[in-house]
Amino acid sequence: MTSHPSPSASRAPRPVADLFSADGRLKAIPRRPARREDLLAHLTETLFEDGRDYREPEVNQALLTVHxxxxxxxxxxxxxxxxxRTKDGSAYRRQRRTGSPEGAIPALA
Structure with missing residues (x-):
């Protein structure tokens, strides 16, 4: 039996910039979870300030700038x-990836 390298081991990760067209718009939301995670991390860093609360319309408007x-x-x-996000969905906040259940903000929920 010959050993085949796993597909992920033989491929270098592609930069997130590949997901965007020249005008800065997202071409498509990636289906592959790892690729989508890279995109989400990028969007979080570039669209949302740390420590600031956002209302849902502000989140929507920021995301509309890319897709x-x-x-x-x-x-x-x-x-x-x-x-x-708060339990009532009225406020969103960038968070460190702790994976809180249902994405609730514990201090605000």
């Missing part, structure tokens, strides 16, 4: 632990 499906991006950011 029309802002609601899917917002959901991925919360589920992935990049953005935390």
């Amino acid at each position: 029309e499906d802002f609601s899917a991006l917002r959901r991925y950011l919360v589920i992935g632990g990049f953005l935390a």
Whole structure:
């Protein structure tokens, strides 16, 4: 039997910039979880300030600058632990990836 390297071991990670067109818009939301995580980390770093609360319309507007499906991006950011949200959904905050359940902000929930 010959050993084959795993597909991920033989490929170097592609830069997140490859996901964007020349005008700065996201071409598509990646389907592969690892690739999507890279994108979400990038969006969190570039669109949201640390330690600041955002109302949902502000989150939507920031995400609309890169892709029309802002609601899917917002959901991925919360589920992935990049953005935390209050239980009532009125406030969002960038968070360190601790993966709090349901993306709730413990101090504000």
